[in-house]
Amino acid sequence: MTKSSNEAANASKSCFLADESEQVALAGTVARHLKTSFVMLLKGDLGAGKTTFARGFIQASGFDGVVKSPTYTLVEPYPISNDRMCYHFDLYRLADPEELEFTGARDYFNENDVCLVEWPEKAEGFLPPADWVCEFSYHDSGRNLRILAQSDKGRELMLQVFSYGQI
Numbered sequence: 001m002t003k004s005s006n007e008a009a010n011a012s013k014s015c016f017l018a019d020e021s022e023q024v025a026l027a028g029t030v031a032r033h034l035k036t037s038f039v040m041l042l043k044g045d046l047g048a049g050k051t052t053f054a055r056g057f058i059q060a061s062g063f064d065g066v067v068k069s070p071t072y073t074l075v076e077p078y079p080i081s082n083d084r085m086c087y088h089f090d091l092y093r094l095a096d097p098e099e100l101e102f103t104g105a106r107d108y109f110n111e112n113d114v115c116l117v118e119w120p121e122k123a124e125g126f127l128p129p130a131d132w133v134c135e136f137s138y139h140d141s142g143r144n145l146r147i148l149a150q151s152d153k154g155r156e157l158m159l160q161v162f163s164y165g166q167i
Contacts, residue, residue, distance in 0.1 A: 011149045013162055018142040023049050026145070026161075027056030033160040034061075035082065036153060037111050039128055041120040044136030049143045050118045053134065054088050057116065061086055074103060085113040091122040100126055132157070 017023045040057075042050040055067040062081035070076040070090040078086045087108040094100070100123055109115055109128045120127055131154035135146040149155040 011155060011158075012146060013149075013158055014144065014146045016139060016142055016144055017049070020049075020052055023052045023143065023145075024056035024060075027053045028060035029161055030157070031057045031060035031080075033157055034114065037084075038114045038132070038153060038157070039109060039130045040114070040116050040132045040134060041127070041130045042116060042118045042134050042136065043120065045138070048136035048138060049145070050134075050136055051090070053136070053145075054116045054118065058086050058088060061114070074100065075105060075108065077108075080114065083112075087113060087115045089115065089117040091117065091119040094119070094122040097123045097126040130154075 015026070017026065042054060044050055051069050058067045058078050058080065061078075061084075063078040063086070065078075067078065067088070068076055070088055071092055074091065074094065075087050075089045078088065080086045085108075087105075089105070091100075100106075105126075117123070117127060117130075120130075120133075129150060131149070131151045133148040133150060135148070137144045137146075147158065149158045
């Protein structure tokens with residue numbers, strides 16, 4: 001995994017992930033540093049690595065069971081460390097953002113829990129502001145990931161994750 005030359009204090013960071021193990025490792029590093037509520041939007045084409053990253057994050061956050069893709073259920077809840085929940089959304093099959101309203105999803109975005117949202121563009125206007133927007137894209141020999149920190153919590157986490165040679 002290689003870092004971009006941007007300083008960690010910037011609001012965005014790009015990195016190259018050579019394979020699935022590097023995606024999982026980065027997700028684990030993020031999970032180990034995240035101790036608060038957080039909204040992370042995961043964007044990218046089918047197969048770009050969103051679910052792999054989410055699975056790595058959830059497992060590194062303390063969940064030791066099987067992490068399922070919520071493609072058909074829209075959201076899967078996972079108990080993670082520090083008495084928090086991680087809600088993993090996959091909105092690919094969402095026809096209308098109002099469908100989320102009927103699931104009670106607004107309650108999942110709170111001051112304690114973590115929400116990982118795949119295909120957030122399907123719920124424009126419904127989702128709260130993100131702390132991070134993660135944009136996954138294909139590269140000839142792996143994946144590129146661009147992270148945009150959009151809150152103070154997001155910028156603080158970026159500093160923690162990408163400082164001191166941790167990645």
